[in-house]
Amino acid sequence: MDRETVSCPACGFSREMPAGTIPGGARVTCPRCRDTFMFARGTAAGTDPVPAIASPLGPEAAVAAPAAPSTARPRTLRFSFTGTAREYFGIWIVNTLLKILTLGVYSAWAKVRKRRYFYGNTMLHGAPFDYLANPRALFRGWLIGVLAFLLYTLGTNYSPTLSFAVGALFFAAVPWLVVRSRLFNLRNTSYRNLRFTFRADYRQAYLVYGLLSLLVPLTLGLLYPYAAYRRKRFLVENSGYGTTSFSFTTTTRDFYLLYLKAVAGFVAIVTVAVPLLFLAGGAFLPAGTGGPWRLAIVLPAFLIPLAYLYFAIYVSTNETNLTWNGTQVAGARFTCSLRARHMAWLYLSNAVAIFLTMGLMIPWATVRVLRYRMESLTVLATGDLQEFAAAPAEEVAATGEEIGDIFGIDVAL
DSSP: OOEEEEEOTTTOOEEEEETTSSOTTOEEEOTTTOOEEEOOOOOOBTBSOOOSSOOTTOHHHHTOOOOOTTTSOOEEEEEEEOOOHHHHHHHHHHHHHHHHHTTTTTHHHHHHHHHHHHHHTEEETTEEEEEOOOHHHHHHHHHHHHHHHHHHHHHHHHOHHHHHHHHHHHHHHHHHHHHHHHHHHHHTEEETTEEEEEOOOHHHHHIIIIIHHHHHHHTTTTTHHHHHHHHHHHHHHTEEETTEEEEEOOOHHHHHHHHHHHHHHHHHHHHHHHHHHHHHTTTTOOTTOOHHHHHHHHTHHHHHHHHHHHHHHHHHHHHHHHHHHTEEETTEEEEEOOOHHHHHHHHHHHHHHHHHTTTTTHHHHHHHHHHHHHHTEEEEESSOGGGOOOOOOOOOOSHHHHHHHHTTOOOOO
């Protein structure tokens, strides 16, 4: 069969295809640089080539081979979130009311509606993500999760033995739940009609979420940064886009430096606050000291919990940065530039707004945080996002996702 070559005049990308696939004079969009140009009919591959695209530099420029990936100039592809608080409020209020009226039965359908809205409004390079889960599958998992929760609750009140047995079984099942939840969510997430994947490595899951979790208290917390690093690495390296696996380049040292900075900052604030609290006890206050002066000294008592909250946000934010900045897939790597101070302000102002409106500002707060997260995330790509291959389809049960959701297991990056 005769073949012809189509070449992009902007970046030099070229591709062979059967002759006649693209009509002469049609407008063509390059999959690499997204430049649009007019296709001019050439000759079949295998004969003396006639340039597919006219060029003032001559035929040689028109049929030049594409640049090697190692020397290709990286393109910055940006994430964005196009949803609004007004749109999400309608979804949120209906979901909330129906969950109340159905005693939680509608939770599976509510989750799918919510995620389809958020995924559909999350854009990368102008293309949206999609959430493909079936709410009926989620509902079956929800029923199992509710049953386990009821057994644990009843056991707590009436049978300590039953409560202990359910609690021990749940603890032993946590690594399995993490894997099944991650597997279900990624298999039901797609971008440009290509699904994400997750490799179910239960042995590593029990090492990371089981053994390391048990060793953390035995080392007085010194192993915690390493355990946090291994959890992120496990989630990233077992994930994939189509048949292409993600890789993780962040090191244990990066996590230990992060936690060391957070602990040092918190200890410094406590070192200043504790002597002031001692003064507030009156040991060094002259007789007759007024209330305003004493109040000014007592204020540092609020400094310690506020400092703890700030450094918790600091660690969470920078863990996210370290995780995304160390994530790569094929010729693309992620960059994340979240700022702890901005996240702290978002959480504080959101909490105040939600409290003052008795919860009605929850959609506004949710959209606000998600938009900032997406605006801080980019992809540096040297290859073509359309050249990934699809993985074989696989039906995944939602049991792990729903049980993990009921018991508060978070497996997000």
